[in-house]
Amino acid sequence: MKIVICVKQVPDTATKIKISENNKTIEQTSIKYEINPYDEYAIEEALRLKEDDPNTTITVISLGPERVKQSLTKALAIGADNAIHLKTNEDIKNPLVIAKILASEIKKRSYDLILFGKKSVDQDNNQIGIMIGEINQISCISNCTQFKLNNNTITAHREIEGAIQVFESKLPIIITQEKGKNELRYPSLRNLMAAKKKTIESINIVEQIDDNVELIKLEYPPTRKEGKIIGEGKEAVSELVRILREEIKII
């Protein structure tokens, strides 16, 4: 079984994002980069499949500037077998451009299972894995909390509003991973040191200019003003109920 996971490096979710003076980019200093959390869930699913079937090989691919190598190294340290770096000068933003680059790389080797996080927590697009399915004509089941393999058949649980859709399909398949129940693993220092010695295949990507979409500006959302402390303890409850009923009229 050949599995590939496309991982994106994103600012850690606890990072405060600062807009640069040009209002078009974000400040790079002070950002701690991590593997996109949903991609980590996808890696975890792959590692579990490998535990069940040692013949599995796991490849991780990341598109982006030099710094994304750190994330590939981390993926190798927790158990991926190969890593491919599709090297660009900076982050590419256009989803269809990203999808085409990754699709052509994925097409080179015949993978059975192609995994993505359901979205990256920086651009929040929810698109890449699904688009690659269309480009490479491989079915994609999006937003899956879990899946099971049985020989050449996959059963995947896709989360929708208030329910789970259970899909069944033949391989190869693309899955975009929602947060599941699996706990993530972290690399030991020893594995991290060993991973740093592994080779990461590097491929230079010629960046295409997309002028169909133009960034105008970045801004912070309007701030909420600090509210009112109604009081302390359960004595304050009746005042809260009165406000919600009579002033805000929500309940």
Added chain:
Amino acid sequence: MTGILSVLELKNNEVTNGSLEILTEGKKIATEKKQDNNAMVIGEINKKNIEKLKEYGIDSLFICSTGNTNVYSPEIYRDVILRIIKQTNPEIILFSGTSLGKDLAPRIAANTEYSIATDCIAITVKSEGLEVKRPIYAGKIIETVILKTKNPTVILLKINSFNIKKQSVNEPNISIVQNEFKENYINQLPILKETIFPERRTLDISEASIIVSGGRGMKDPKNFIIIEELANILNAAVGASRAVVDAGWRPHSEQVGQTGKIVSPDLYIACGISGAIQHQVGMINSKCIVAINKDKNAPIFKFSDYGIIGDLFEIVPELTRELKVKN
């Protein structure tokens, strides 16, 4: 290329509110650009709902069958939408940002090479194209981009971010589009085997107008009973912070925050939640936020409308009691 095409969604045989939001926005754009405002719906739609749609200024309505398939299939839905696109050549395609819209829109954009923008919260017609605003970094930043007119666009509207506005009743031009798919084509597609609903049917946080959330301050999964009781009396959904979901106390479907759901209900009651940025971005757009926390320095009080400091194990049941008495 001309005209707007809204892809409508049905849930339990009813046109969804998200669909009415995109229709309202579609009508607004169509009027400004002096173009047709068209819409399509996949599946069986009853008379009552067709009547309802007449109040949204639709010029042409395409009612499409899925032929010999009767459950959701991304590929079949994609094929049906692509057929209508081929027929109408729209400049702008609108989807509602639901799980269905998010599954279909990228498929359409990849096949048509249209530009695409997800989770838009505002759309303005400009001479160069459509200017859209969308939250990125889970809402820590708002991005403004122009989708240039030279390339047609697919736009997903973030749900609950746009108004619904009726127009005077008009008679759209209705086309019934029958589709038939070959057996050997259908057989090689993934199939939807079943849809599993939770044992107790609960409101989903992405759709609820009131959410009662619990965090680490709940101390034990069993204690969520007081959150559930309060939610019950308010007809609210139960939400949770990442900490309690990661601890396995609550399902991920209830998680509010950057790696959970981004919600904007009328009322959000946060119980025992400190208000880390991860959580904050998931609920900051709620219309009214109430925080109950024993730590008077908890960050949550900085962006809540109303706060009560104290022991949630006393305050939450008291709130439930008070609401029961006065209901």
